[in-house]
Amino acid sequence: KIGAATDILWSLSVIIEDMFDHDSERAGDSSLWSRVGQEQARRLAFEVFGEWMKYLNRIDPSIKDLALFFVQRGIDSVVAHKGLGLDADPNVILANYRDRDDFHSAFPIYALARTNRADVDEIVLGLRLFNQAGQLVNDLRDIIPRSGLPRLSDLREGRVSVALKCLYDQVDSTDQKLICSLFGAGQVGIADCFEIARLAASHRFREQMSRRIVDTYSRSSDILTRFLPPEGAALLYDWQVYKTRICHELMS
Numbered sequence: 001k002i003g004a005a006t007d008i009l010w011s012l013s014v015i016i017e018d019m020f021d022h023d024s025e026r027a028g029d030s031s032l033w034s035r036v037g038q039e040q041a042r043r044l045a046f047e048v049f050g051e052w053m054k055y056l057n058r059i060d061p062s063i064k065d066l067a068l069f070f071v072q073r074g075i076d077s078v079v080a081h082k083g084l085g086l087d088a089d090p091n092v093i094l095a096n097y098r099d100r101d102d103f104h105s106a107f108p109i110y111a112l113a114r115t116n117r118a119d120v121d122e123i124v125l126g127l128r129l130f131n132q133a134g135q136l137v138n139d140l141r142d143i144i145p146r147s148g149l150p151r152l153s154d155l156r157e158g159r160v161s162v163a164l165k166c167l168y169d170q171v172d173s174t175d176q177k178l179i180c181s182l183f184g185a186g187q188v189g190i191a192d193c194f195e196i197a198r199l200a201a202s203h204r205f206r207e208q209m210s211r212r213i214v215d216t217y218s219r220s221s222d223i224l225t226r227f228l229p230p231e232g233a234a235l236l237y238d239w240q241v242y243k244t245r246i247c248h249e250l251m252s
Contacts, residue, residue: 002063009103012048093162105127130224133243136216142163157186167179167200167205
């Protein structure tokens, strides 16, 4: 039941994120808001959220309260993210990712915790790192597409990502001015997309991001495999291979 509740909340977060990012596609399909309109998508999301709270309350009111704590943390992180600029410390950006993702990293583990607190905290750390690595891959995909022009949703909406920060720190002052001019501009023209793609083609940038992703997955795996049965560790490994393959395809 906790797993089902977490999956429902994840789906709701995707609906809201697509509206927030003005993304009309999700995983190759039309996003909900692009099919039914933002008002209808927002109404549906709030209706489901209300039923979700009732569902958790029937399981255990204390679990519902815990879930709402992590939901509020995620909402606060979205607001805080908008206040971060290109001068932000990468560790601050990563902490923001942690707070945003904790509803599906920390919440289900703390809700189900039956072991000692030290083990639970370590498992949560492993899951945070695992989700963090996935977010880094997504950051990279926003700048380096598998085909065509980059989406650059983080750049155009003025949300600094680790990948965007890494790219900004590596280019010269002229290119930094270009990135600054596009940061939060709301739209990025085709010519500027090509310029960002040119900057992102840097071997140094790609190597640094690839190394960070692989290292984060490795740290996560080292923790989580100690607590998982063989079949669980195999599932974890398969997902890690899938995401790192995406990373390598972007780099090639």
